[in-house]
Amino acid sequence: MTDHKLPIVYDNEKAAPDDDKAAPDSMSRRGFVKKVGDVSATSLLGTAALMTNTDDAEANTEWAEWFQGNYRLMSQEEKAAAVARLERRYSAEYDKKVTVDSTPAEKGVLFGYALNIQKCIGCRRCAKACVEENNQSRGDQEIEWIRVLKMEKGDFDASKMPDGYPDSYGIQVGGNAYSASGVVLEGEHYYEPEKVPEEDAFYMPIQCMQCEKPPCVKVCPVRTTYREPDGIVVVDYNWCIGCRMCIGACPYWARRFNWGEPKLPKKDMNPKTHYLGNRPRMKGVVEKCTFCVQRTRKGRYPACVEVCPVGARKFGNLLDPDSEVRRVLATKKVFRLKAEANTYPKFFYYMD
Amino acid sequence: MKKLISFVVDYWVYVLKGGLKFYAWLGFLCIFVIGWTYGNFMQLSEGMIVTGLTDQVSWGLYLANFVFLVGVAAGAVTIVFPAYVYKHEALHEVTVLGEMLAIAAVVMCMLFVLNHMGRPDRLWHMLPLIGIYNFPGSMLAWDVIVLCGYLVLNIVGGFYYLYKKYAQEPVNKSFYLPVIYIAIVWALSIHTVTAFLINTMPARPMWHHGMMPIRFITTAFAAGPALIIIVFTIVRNNTKFWIEDKAIDLLSQIVVWCLGIALFLTMSEIVTEFYHPTEHSLGLQYLIFGHNGLSALVPWFWFSIIALVSSFILLLIPSIRKDHKKLPYICALTFAGIWVEKGMGLIIPGSIPTPIGEFTQYTPSLIEILNSLGNWAIGFIVLTLLLKGAIGILLGEVKYANE
Numbered sequence: 090m091t092d093h094k095l096p097i098v099y100d101n102e103k104a105a106p107d108d109d110k111a112a113p114d115s116m117s118r119r120g121f122v123k124k125v126g127d128v129s130a131t132s133l134l135g136t137a138a139l140m141t142n143t144d145d146a147e148a149n150t151e152w153a154e155w156f157q158g159n160y161r162l163m164s165q166e167e168k169a170a171a172v173a174r175l176e177r178r179y180s181a182e183y184d185k186k187v188t189v190d191s192t193p194a195e196k197g198v199l200f201g202y203a204l205n206i207q208k209c210i211g212c213r214r215c216a217k218a219c220v221e222e223n224n225q226s227r228g229d230q231e232i233e234w235i236r237v238l239k240m241e242k243g244d245f246d247a248s249k250m251p252d253g254y255p256d257s258y259g260i261q262v263g264g265n266a267y268s269a270s271g272v273v274l275e276g277e278h279y280y281e282p283e284k285v286p287e288e289d290a291f292y293m294p295i296q297c298m299q300c301e302k303p304p305c306v307k308v309c310p311v312r313t314t315y316r317e318p319d320g321i322v323v324v325d326y327n328w329c330i331g332c333r334m335c336i337g338a339c340p341y342w343a344r345r346f347n348w349g350e351p352k353l354p355k356k357d358m359n360p361k362t363h364y365l366g367n368r369p370r371m372k373g374v375v376e377k378c379t380f381c382v383q384r385t386r387k388g389r390y391p392a393c394v395e396v397c398p399v400g401a402r403k404f405g406n407l408l409d410p411d412s413e414v415r416r417v418l419a420t421k422k423v424f425r426l427k428a429e430a431n432t433y434p435k436f437f438y439y440m441d
Numbered sequence: 442m443k444k445l446i447s448f449v450v451d452y453w454v455y456v457l458k459g460g461l462k463f464y465a466w467l468g469f470l471c472i473f474v475i476g477w478t479y480g481n482f483m484q485l486s487e488g489m490i491v492t493g494l495t496d497q498v499s500w501g502l503y504l505a506n507f508v509f510l511v512g513v514a515a516g517a518v519t520i521v522f523p524a525y526v527y528k529h530e531a532l533h534e535v536t537v538l539g540e541m542l543a544i545a546a547v548v549m550c551m552l553f554v555l556n557h558m559g560r561p562d563r564l565w566h567m568l569p570l571i572g573i574y575n576f577p578g579s580m581l582a583w584d585v586i587v588l589c590g591y592l593v594l595n596i597v598g599g600f601y602y603l604y605k606k607y608a609q610e611p612v613n614k615s616f617y618l619p620v621i622y623i624a625i626v627w628a629l630s631i632h633t634v635t636a637f638l639i640n641t642m643p644a645r646p647m648w649h650h651g652m653m654p655i656r657f658i659t660t661a662f663a664a665g666p667a668l669i670i671i672v673f674t675i676v677r678n679n680t681k682f683w684i685e686d687k688a689i690d691l692l693s694q695i696v697v698w699c700l701g702i703a704l705f706l707t708m709s710e711i712v713t714e715f716y717h718p719t720e721h722s723l724g725l726q727y728l729i730f731g732h733n734g735l736s737a738l739v740p741w742f743w744f745s746i747i748a749l750v751s752s753f754i755l756l757l758i759p760s761i762r763k764d765h766k767k768l769p770y771i772c773a774l775t776f777a778g779i780w781v782e783k784g785m786g787l788i789i790p791g792s793i794p795t796p797i798g799e800f801t802q803y804t805p806s807l808i809e810i811l812n813s814l815g816n817w818a819i820g821f822i823v824l825t826l827l828l829k830g831a832i833g834i835l836l837g838e839v840k841y842a843n844e
Contacts, residue, residue, distance in 0.1 A: 278799070308578075310579040328563070330563045331563075334579070339644055340644035346499060349488040372489075373488055373560040374560060375559075
C-alpha cells in the first residue's frame, strides 16, 4: 500500500534540481548552493571557533539568531551564516547531523496541487506523514497542517418530514432535516471511525492553499510571511513576532501557532530540513504547509502526495504543460475551495 | 533650561507626595501589579500556552481590551473638540485632563498588545530602519503608527501646556493650536484604523462590514466620556479642583447621543444578519443565542444589551442625566456595557466559528485575567499620577518660583 514509486515531477525536465543533472543555465545558483553546503559542512567547528566570547555555543547561536535580519533581505553571506548557525544548533539539540537547506526557487516553476475528492478515503495518512516529515510539535501540543473534513452524505426520508425546517412546513434542507449535507461548514475533522471510508460520508482534506493573492501575506506587519517566486507562501520563523494577524486573515484555517515550546522528540526529528520549511520551530511563531519545500525544490513529491494510498493527491509544476497537475486541470472537473474569497488558490479539488 | 529642570523636579515631588487616601489607592492597584508580574513571568517563560487561546480562537481577552482601550483613548477628544472647536469654556479649562487620560489609555493599549504578541522580544522587527515594516499593506502597521503618533501628540500637547502654566507664561498658539487640531483628527484615526484592523478580513464574516469604523467611534464616544465623567466626579469630590457642571453636562449629552447611535447600529446589524441568516451570520448567532448548547458568550451579550439600553433610557431623562450623584453610576454601567460589547462580544465571536465552520469555545485563563487586571491597574496608576500632577499645576500649587 505504501508502495509509492510514482514518477517524480522533474523526471522529464531538463532543469532538474538534482546536482548530477544540473543544466548549464542554472550553474551559478547551483554553485551558490554548493558553497552553502561547504560552509555548512565546516561550520560545526568553524563558526564555533570564531565565537570566542563564551564556551556556550548554543547560547551564542541563539543570541546571534536574535539579531539576524529578515531572511529575504539577507545577503548571500548572511544567509550562509544563518544556515550554518542553525545547523550547528539543531545538530547539538537533536544529537544528529541536521542539514538546513536554503535552495531558492527554481526559475520557470510554479508549484500547484490537485486533490481528487472522489478518491479520498479519509484515512489521514497524509496528515500523519506531514507531521513526520515537517517536524511539527507532537504529543499534547500536536500540530497538524492537514486536516481532513468528514462530510455526511445525508438523505431525504419521508418519515422525517415533520422534523424539517421551518418546523410547521416540513421543508428539508440539503439532506437530512437539520443536517445539511455537502456544506463545508458542516464538515468535521475529529472523526474517529473503525475503518475508512465510512459508508455515509465523503472526505475533504484541507491545508494551505498557497494562494496567489494570500490575505495572510498582506496583513503581516513585518513581512515575515511572503510568497516565494515558485508560488509557495513561507514563514521566516526567526522574524515572526507572533501577532497572529495571518491566522485571522486566512479563509482556510491553514495556519498554526506554537502556543508553547514545540515538543519534538529527538528520535522523531527529520534532519533533512529547509530554512523556510520543516526546520524545528520555536515557541510563539506561526507555521503552515509549505508544499514540503525541502523536498519539492529537490525534485521530490511532498510527503502527503507520496503517502496517499489511493493516489488522490497530485503535485507538479503549473508552468509545465506536461505535468500531472496541468493534466488534471485540463481533463478533470476542477474547483477551488471558497473561490469567492478571491485568493486564487494553487490547490485544486477535482473529480473524475 | 533651569526652568525645565525645576519643572521636572517640582512635578515629580508633587506627584509622589499625597495623603493616606492617595497611597491607599496606589497600594490597592499595586496588588494587581503583583499578580501581573507573576502572570507575565509565566507567559514569557512558558509561552502563550498559559492562555486560553487556541488555533481556533487565537485572539482573545488581550485584543478585546486593546480594541476597547483604543476607543477610550480616542474618547478623550470629546473634551478637546468642544473646547477648541466650539469654544466651550468649562471644558477648555480641563482639556489637559483629557490629554492625560488619553496618555494613560494608550499606555494600557500598548501593554495589552505586548501581552498579545507571541514574540514580544522581536517587536524591534517593526522599527523603521533596523526592522522592516509592511506599510501600507498591513493594517497593524498603520495601527502602530497612529497609536504611537497619538501618544506623542498627547504627551507633547499636554506637557507643553502644563509647562507653560507652571512657568506662568502664555502658550505659543502657533505651536500649541496645530498640535491640538492635529490631535483631534488623529483621535478619529486611531479608532478608525483599529476598526479596519479587524473588518478588512473577509475570512471573518462577522467583522467584515463597512459599519465597523463608525460603530467603533460611536461606542468610543460613549465609553470615553463616560469614564471621564466618573474621573471628573472623583476629582471634584477628592481634590480642591472644581470642574464645572457645564462640563459634565455636555459630556453626558455626548454619551447619550453616541449611545443612541451605537444601539441603532447594533439593531441594524442584527436585522441585516438575521432577516435571512447565512453562514456569515453564525458568529452573531453564536454570540446572541449560542450554538447547540455552546453558549459561553450569551450572558455577556445580554448583559451588555441590558446595560446599554437601560443607561440610554435613563440618560434620556434630563432630571437623571443632570443629577450628578446618580450620573457616575449610570456612566459606569455604560462603560461596562461597551467593554463587553466591543471586547468579549466582538473580538471573540469573530473567530467562532472558524473559517471551516468549527465552533470552539474560549475561556480566558487565570494568567490572562491576572495580566489583564494588571494592565488596567498600571493604566490607572499612570492616570492617577498624571491627573495629580496636572491638577496641581492647574490649581497653581506647583509653579515656578522665580528667585
